[in-house]
Amino acid sequence: MIKRYFRKGAWMLMLVAGFNATAQEVPTPKSHFGFTIGDNYQLANYTQTEAYFKKLAASSNRVKLVDIGKTEEGRSQYMLIVTSPENHKNLAKYKAISQKLARAEGLTEQEAKELAQQGKTVVWIDGGLHANETVGAHQLIQTAYNLSSRTDAETTKILDNVIVLMTHANPDGQELQTNWYMRETNPEKRSLAGLPRLYQKYAGHDNNRDFFMLNLKETQNMGRQLFIEWNPQIMYNHHQSGPAGTVVAGPPFRDPHNYVFDPIILTSLDAVGAAMHNRLNVEDKPGYTQRGGSVFSTWYNGGLRTTTYFHNMVGLLTEIVGSPTPMEIPLVPSRLLPNSDSPNPVTPQKWYFKNAIDYSVSLNYAVLNYAQRYHDELLFNMYKMGKNSIDRGSKDNWSFSPQKIEAINAAAKKDNVSANSRRGMDSKYFDEVMKDPKLRDARGYILSADQPDFTTAIRFLNALIRTGVVVHKATAPFTVEGKKYPAGSYVVKTDQAFRPHVLDMFEPQDHPNDFKYEGGPPVAPYDAAGWTLAYLMNVKFDRIVNAFDGPFQKTPYGELLKATPQALPTASGYALSAQANESYLAVNELLNAKVEVLRNPADGSFYVPASAAAKAALNKAEHNFGMKVTAASKPKGAVKVKPSRIALWDTYGGSMPSGWIRYIMEQYHYDVTVVYPPDIDAGKLKNNYDVLIMVGGSVPAFANEAGGRGFNPPVVENIPDEFKGRVGRMTAEKSVPQLKAFLENGGNIVAIGSATNLAAHLGLPVVNALLTTEGKRLPNDKYYVPGSVLSVKTDTKLAANKGLDENTDIYFDNSPVFKITESTNSVRPLAWFATDKPLRSGWAWGQAYLKDGIAAFEADYGKGKLYAFGPEITFRAQTHGTFKWLFNQLYK
Template sequence: MIKRYLSKGLWMFLLATSLTAVAQEVPSPKSHFGFDIGDNYQLANYTQTEAYFKKLAAASKRVKLVDIGKTEEGRSQYMLIVTSPENHKNLEKYKAISQKLARAEGLTEKEAKDLAQQGKTVVWIDGGLHANETVGAHQLIQTAYNLISRTDAETTKILDNVIVLMTHANPDGQELQSDWYLREKTPEKRSLAGLPRLYQKYAGHDNNRDFFMLNLKETQNMGRQLFIEWNPQIMYNHHQSGPAGTVVAGPPFRDPHNYVFDPIILTSLDAVGAAMHNRLNVEDKPGYTQRGGSVFSTWYNGGLRTTTYFHNMVGLLTEIVGSPTPMEIPLVPSRLLPNSDSPNPVTPQKWYFKNAIDYSVSLNYAVLNYAQRYHDELLFNVYKMGKNSIDRGSKDTWSFSPQKIEAINAAAKKDKSDGGARRSMDPKYFDEVMKDPKLRDARGYILSADQPDFTTAIRFLNALIRTGVVVQKATAPFTVEGKKYPAGSYVVKTDQAFRPHVLDMFEPQDHPNDFKYEGGPPVAPYDAAGWTLAYLMNVKFDRIVNAFDGPFQKTTYGELLKATPQALPNASGYALSAQANESYLAVNELLKAKVEVFRNPADGSFYVPASAAAKAALNKAENNFGMKVTGASKPKGAVKVKPSRIALWDTYGGSMPSGWMRYIMEQYHYDVTVVYPPDIDAGKLKDNYDVLIMVGGSVPAFNPEAGGRGFNPPAIENIPDEFKGRVGRMTAEKSIPQLKTFLENGGNIVAIGSATNLAAHLGLPVANALLTADGKRLPNDKYYVPGSVLSVKTDAKLAANWGLDENTDVYFDNSPVFKITGSDARVKPLAWFATDKPLRSGWAWGQAYLKDGVAAFEADYGKGKLFAFGPEITFRAQTHGTFKWLFNQLYK
């Protein structure tokens, strides 16, 4: 009846309006998931979360859903772009402004300020990176709903001035962890513990250690958005769990900070951290701790948060307490007294999932409110830091470091006229060090195309390019400082906005001597102390401290380098160098194609007789991976190569070192079978395998007094049938006898890190080289080497060492070091510490104790052989320079 009294136009207008209202009604989490985010004993999996994100995108003009790439298990990884409808109309404009300011190329200060006024702050908020830290993914859902549905003044201002990139960091992990938790029908019996495998296919918890290497598909997806596409001014990385007796740890963070940062990074962390902390206090949410209240520092590169510092972004981390199963804030008396780190302590109480979600949403809003209030300042500061980097890389610059401070002190102490007792020193000592031409920062680095493993150098450069670094290629031969370089060489200059990252990948880290008090124990660094990637990958480069130029062509931001295909030489056979990792990949392809391959016993190089099948396999390798293949005749004494049957140890729940090993095996085309302790205990290993790879954590410690007892299997209920065969731990009683039999029957074992405990179980004449005179372990105040890069000497004549340099850099993390006892010919050192100063990058307190210690050895045992490597030769799939220590042992 009403329709009769309305004009047709008005009726259509009202109908369209009502349909729009329905379309704009944002679905609540409860309407989709069936529960409120934060309800006890409830979790959403990724399938449900993805469907909810799609509903939000369909319902609101405030959100755009972007598929940023596939995960390692093939799921779509989504990012929600949340901002006002008006800003969505101009997203490409605002992205371009963010890129221009971050790269700081060719902009005057006035132009940068104008762009800062025009632009919108870009803020990254992620969740779910560590899937067992379930608050992360769920706060992302709740925050997205709040931003999209709320109409209050604060939210409106945020949407008007900020573009929020809400990124799911680990879809595969959320699916696995949530389904595992919910498998138990009785809510009170649900547990996050006992996940049967890694929650990221290869890396598990180490997925937050892959952001300068960017091996994994998920980290590559996120790296592209962070460093190439959007270049946010603030990024916020959500984690768990806060220190006992607190609710949440956040910025600012404790020292030391990395000396390559622009100082604006540190003061910005103070400012944003204060906004976060203050908001919780205003909302009567106690329990925030900062600086020395937690272990988190700003030294390390490689984390989702920490890598951003080297790109002039304000990287935020919070670690919050929370679980879908209700828990307790424990009584920790030392945390109760207010101080500058924790001015508003929390008292012991029951703690619910909803509490953690509410805190997280408040913290997100604190960051976003700060971003909207200071959007022009944040945008300009990014430009300023980038411009500072360009300027520093364009002139003579001397960066401070602990070693240079020590050099200044040493110069004064050496000068007897100074007396050494004055409170201030003559500035001449400063000039002696900080104006020494030899100690200048690099203007750039040249990677010659004629280096032995150029394909690995390309992999290294692609890691830089993925993080937004500008790389230049020589289009013709050139000469710098009297040295000639061929066309196709690459140059990385430091006059670019991300100079801190460039320096960090090429230069040694100089971690300070950090002790709780004078003469006290060392303070462990957050993760590693040194990681110089060019060292770990054995990339050959020249460090240039003077201005230089040449026929250089800049690569496009984010565009990866590709191998330049070369025609195979016209020859009766082909040679592949043992110095190039890609040679091993090619050999694996040749062996799978049933092509004969031989090894030259003089240097370990591979020889392949020419044939149609050989040409096809080598052309594939050449075109895809930039293989260097030379013409050759069959070398004297050449030995035919056969593929080994390879087994790799793993455990219930998943081992990260084993996961990274799987990744390496796949990348270099080795076939490998994963085995578990019950498989080893079952025996008859030699019937199925020729080589067994044992990574850190696999072999129990040798302890005769305790009978060498291993660990008990985890007490987990309702283990799915497919995982029951994995439950167990290696023991001295069951596992070690099977490993002995395997070796006696002609099997080989590659033992890495703590797996070298096997040498003691086998009774080999080797011992711990790092003991006091009375046989006790050296205390940390005497000797302490957290994750760092050290140099070892190798014996190039030994087959196990083929392709390695005489002086090889290794990743060392308080790793085993040996001494050979007696003169048993069965044991041969492969690598040892030839000096009392082997440190190349990081921190090595008491490194003199390492001199003459054996880092790696091989030992005959029965018909087989043990290869024992104390350093982490495959660490996080980053240490390409020592991969050959593994690869050489994987052929018959």
């Protein structure tokens, strides 16, 4: 017994010694950066952070460094995998278990429980997504060091039972923001304000709105790890800043939640949120608020946190107060009285960067400790949610929504039964709606290969595939419910684990009418209310509510679709449809190759005379998506197409709408020059440009009109020479006359969103259509349409509308709507609201006010034209269905 005890004790001593050796070998942040993480006036840039991560991986057997891909600026984006040395030996096994449980395919409940016992919880912790929120990247550094070096019992249990994926979300942004802050030698003069450009090359802050679309390289890199490779059970997305008078806002979140979620998501958020909140209270760290204490909900899809809910992950968000420059927790008396949202209020006080780092590390440990204590439960619950989704998609199912509840109440009202009856209603009213065969959830969606813009449909499907959705391809022609579909068509069924995401991309969002109180103002949704991607991309699909099958081949998880290029037809010329976005890319390739391109005025299609150069350019353009090219003869009245000299407005600090258009221009191979207010104010624009693109925020408001006041850059000292030419703002006195001169001399302006203010400056007979009889703007309690999808009617005979459908879906965010005040041929409506119910997806309170309002118009001005689009036609590079409204105006 003594000998056995001695051996066990010696083994324990060796283990402790091993941990101590690891701790001694791991470099501290201070030894590397020259300061302690959280020191006032000190920030690390990404170059330094990358070097430190490499040191951690080299010195600690708990850390593996993985390059998950390149950023938009060409840096390596790193993810640290942190777990025990023993777990590192079996990473492939644990990844496979996580994938199997997340996908829930072909597993019995008993098999899933056994796998859950064998597996390790996978927890994602990120930082730095929004680069000006500097706590995020720095808590990542500190937490990585703690997990790499600490030998306490809690850390040891975490490492034994959890695989931590520590991911830097925006390397480019950290490099830019830190270098900007640290450029001042006097620490007290350092400021995060005045950054000269977007901290993500194209999107800036909108990089956190790209996670169902996955346009950006960084979001693609992270999406692959989240939805294809690791499928973590918990993901934690660090942000700032918390609401005034608090320190941090976190889970659980306020209503409404998206109705496609499995309920386990909501109760899991309660459980993990309680662990986070409780730990801070135990550690005497007040100031945590939840639910109604902040604006954050679980309705929206598209954020790094929020998209994970649609994949059965427990997505966590905290918004914390903190800055390398010391700050104050302000006095907000209404926050001082404890309530269930904020049971431990914080009092006004000085707040230091180190405070925010300490809180963040505590919150990370709360999450990780929960994950290690309940690792088998978290793994099994992910399977259970996936299996529930498969079951719901395999049978008749009716999902609840506000519209269905209204339908139940309407059915009862016919019998004079009150919806507010305390005794309840007869269940027949429930049956009338929730057993109506026409109101069943879809079993799947068929995307026919013969639709007009199949290349965009493939882009849409690839967005789904990047998020782990299962897609099937038809290997032969097939028939479903009497309709024939060609081989090469695609099918997305709902009997899969990520069914919530599938529904969210195909079905309309039905946001509830959400008001502070009856008759009061609306509660703004967190970001958008509706975003159905199939609508925004104008993808044609058939919604099938009965079980169906066919010659369908499953595509491998994460493997993107590439249509097989077809040989060009033998002909004297080729036609490219204006309905396909890819045709515009091909036209740009042809024009760059000096190949003649003509346009058919009847339908907007492009005609290309056959030649060796034309074939080479078309084959190049066709490579990825299998664009359709048909044999054609020269159409009657064809007009030669020439590339325009395109200018795109931007501003010091960077405009996100402008950045997204830069991204689109690169994707579709347009040459564009970015111009700034000083460039416009310098005049003589027509000498250099044919088309000027103006986005929201560029044109100042006219007279007393609200909105679109223009960017007003902060006063910044020591601006580098390369950015000085960008400083300034558009003014009615100096900038607008130059825009008028540009139009008068034959230039064209594409104005989007509030840039349509220009119409008033030009004196066009166009006014705001959404006014009361007293000439005031409609109040929000009468009319309110936050980011949603609406339908408009278009005049397809007009050249500006070629390739668009007669009924087109638009992204609308309380956007400008117009009325023409006098009969004139010089102003022509391009799109208008033809009904009093144009809502397709989202929330539109008082939508009847939109009827007959004009959404877009073109107007002659001098020798040029103004194209005014109230809706966001290029919104976040997601609205492929309205890209043609921009593309059509970019040729001479």
